[in-house]
Amino acid sequence: MTDIFQEVHEDMRRERAQRLWARYSKYVVGAALLVVAGVGAWTAYQRYAQQQADADGSRFQDAVALSQAGKTADAAAALSQIEKDGTGGYRLLARFRLAAETATDNVADGIKAYDALAADGSVDPLLQGLAKIRAGYLMVDDASYADIAARIEPLAGADQPWRHSAREILGLAAWKAKDLANASKWYQAVITDRDVPAALRQRADVMLQLIASDQPVKAGS
Template sequence: MSELFDEVDEEVRREQLKKLWERYSIFIVAGALLIIAAVGGWRGYQYFEAKKAAEAGAAFEAAADLSEQNKHTEAEAAFTKLVATAPYGYRVLARLRAAAEVAFRDPQAAAKLYDDIAADRSVGAPEQDLARIRAAGLLLDTTSYPTMRQRLESATAPDATYRHTARELLALSAWRANDTAAARQWLEMIANDGETPASLRSRAEALQALLPPVAKS
């Protein structure tokens, strides 16, 4: 008797499933197709993004080779093209390298390009600081110490990526302006930072030796 009931239950279940399939099969099939399409689209997106990155990487290396061959005009054009066409990461690097190429023919124009990068909030903080420092390096001989300090002071913070170079530039600028107190301030900051690179520390010590001795009270 129990086997009979089991057969009846099984038949009922099959009939219920049949009715559910007839009612909802179009939605089930459509959902499955959407999932397949979404996965395929994502895979396709990943493929094309990887392809674009590989192409941008090859183009970036080719532009860098032009620069190493002192073909700065061609390198500038190649990096500028990458700025317009490359994925985000390569685009930022290409902007920095394009500005470096411009510096060979027009330091003031290159400094402006670096300033544009430093002011771009879509660019990461380390890249912004690097742009500030490169612009300041180009303008060191022609810019007053107060202006240099305004440009670079934010990049001298203890956690700033390029703080060592920023401090050195400010020490040099203060020394050129005969602001001994300011030069000594930055040189002491360099000396007291345990992570200061050895080569930069040596340069700072050499500059420190050029400063007049501290007046005794």
């Protein structure tokens, strides 16, 4: 008797499944086709994106080669074109390189180019900070310590990723302004930071020696 009930139950399940399939099969098949099409489209997009990135990488390397060969105008034109129509990462890389190329011909224009990167909300905050640092180094020769400090001091805090470079800029700007107290302060901040790169620590040590030699000799000493 149990076998009969089980057979009836299985027949009912098969019949219900057949009815469901008859009613919904086109939707199931359609969904499956959409999944297949979506996977195919995504794969095609990835392949296209990789091809574009490879092409932009080659274009960028060509622009750098032009710059190294002294063909700065051609390099700038090539970088400008990548900035206009390149893929995301290379567009930003081209902007930074173009700012550097601009600065070799005109420091003021180079600073403006870095300032534009620093003010662009679409640029990652870490890279905005890098743009400020690059502009700061360019400003050291001509800008006042006060102007540089207004820009760079916010980057010199203990929790800031660009603090080492920011402190070096501030120390150098203060030294050039003959503000030996601030120069010493910033270079001391460089060498006492345990995470500072070795090359930067060495430069700071040299600058502290120069600052010490510039200190006026006290009477009676």
